[in-house]
Amino acid sequence: MLILPDISKNLVSICDGIIENQQQASQNTNEYSKNGKKYKLTSNGQFIRVQGEAKHLLVSESYEDFKSNLSILSSYHILRSHGTLLERYRNLALAIIFTSREIELNKWYEPTSKVCNLESSQYNPQYVEKDALNYITNVSQASRREYIKLGCMILTATKINFFQTDHNVTSPTLEGYALRRLIAESCGDDALCNIDVYNSLRAFSHWCSIKGVFYKLEIPGLKIDSALIHNFKSFPTVPGWIRETIKGRYPAGCSKCSLIKKTLYLLDNSIYGQLLSIPADLNYKSFLKLCKDIELDPLKYHIRSGSLGLSIEPSIELHRIFNNANKWIMWISSVLHAIGEYRFAEGSKMITSNKIFKLNKVKDQKAYKETVKLVQEIRGMSDEAAVRSFGLSNSLSTQIGFT
Structure with a gap:
């Protein structure tokens, strides 16, 4: 059991420590230590470890x-x-x-x-x-x-x-x-x-x-x-x-957007641009508008924009506004797995992305089944014949208009 003199000594020691810490803080207000960890003031007024x-x-x-x-x-x-x-x-x-x-x-x-x-x-x-x-x-x-x-x-x-x-x-x-x-x-x-x-x-x-x-x-x-x-x-x-090497690249935190747009671009430049249509619930116009904004002002979308004060504009956390990202990934995953490399050599590279869902997760999707059927039906046809037989008036190429 502590007696009164011991308690007094402990209190004095604690007070001395507090005063010492305050003196150190007053000498350098740009950094401080807590629980053995050091923190430094950044240019936007936040402390980082x-x-x-x-x-x-x-x-x-x-x-x-x-x-x-x-x-x-x-x-x-x-x-x-x-x-x-x-x-x-x-x-x-x-x-x-x-x-x-x-x-x-x-x-x-x-x-x-x-x-x-x-x-x-x-x-x-x-x-x-x-x-x-x-x-x-x-x-x-x-x-x-x-x-x-x-x-x-x-x-x-x-x-x-x-x-x-x-x-x-x-x-x-x-x-x-x-x-x-x-x-x-x-x-x-x-x-x-x-x-x-x-x-x-x-x-x-x-x-x-x-x-x-x-x-x-x-x-x-x-x-x-x-x-x-x-x-x-x-x-x-x-x-x-x-x-x-940085032109056309999306900032960190926007990899899903980048993957989706690249896939759309490659499909648009293949025969499938005229044979497939983007589902209405994906709201492709809204997606393309988002991509345009990322390309014009990329730093506000960077994953570290807020903590490092990178952008003139307020930082944006993409996942908060791109709430149908997983629907998009499911659709392009279904299409890519269904097509494989048939008349689409770039497909093998796209499928290797760690953001593309595996085949066992998409094989029951409507988009996968319909695209598999389409690929089977155009086998042996020329591009002209395939477009003549299966081309869509509201095709992907018509919808996004990259080319």
Whole structure:
């Protein structure tokens, strides 16, 4: 049993802890800790959890401190922990190290980026100074510029992945055409499945501002302040072939819409565009209107739009307004399984999507049975004969008018 002096001591200790926490909070109102977890204030006034600080890039905030080469030492220290990356994939390592320096000097980061200063870091990279500087010593200025360009394009490719999938990089195999091409050309095909490459890219991709790269990609509807725009003036111009990989792509959170529209487009460009009709209860006009809005203002539909403040417009959770998505998926699944590859070579690729229902789930659907019958009836017919015999006045092609 506690006696009164013990209770008093406990109360004093608790009060001291509260005062200490309040003092720390008053010193830095941009972050706080709770239950051993750290939270950081974002640009839209919300706090997000800070994770993996051991992989944060360390930067100096004042020009006077830039001479300490903190970002170079920090990035080298992080890459050093990733197996044999420094030795085996030197081109990638140098691209990351030199680009990290540009991130520091040009402030290509924002509150959501995984960067911090030395005072708030969980590690001090000064011990690697000699090794880090030796690693980059013999690189010419011309080569350094090329490595920076490569690093910036790798960052851009990871942000294109984030736009489309909500992930910068994937494992066990890297995904995204632009990222795969850049890594394969600079490191070799084996790097596409290398865990050290994955871990290095995963850390690297989080050091740079998402909004800054989206600005360079000219994604419409982006919410970005003038200071960040100014900082990214020094970011290299993105080549046309990389820009092309994001055109026509839907943002993360809209994959069902994208799959449905792509299926409609492929059907429209096949004989089945004239032989099938979209059921009235799917309300195809409303769907096409939704697709148009996503294409014109994609960021407000991105799954992280609200938490990261990506869009000028209020964020929209697609599942709340696209309430017949599963009906659409059921219909296209039924049609795709019924057609298979008959006069529709693209069908095999579409069926592999993890959003397409399996055959055993659609085989009792009316759309499946009717389409199977249609396919059987047109076998052996020419396209002209099939359209003449089974063409519809309210066909899919007439309804959606893609072509």
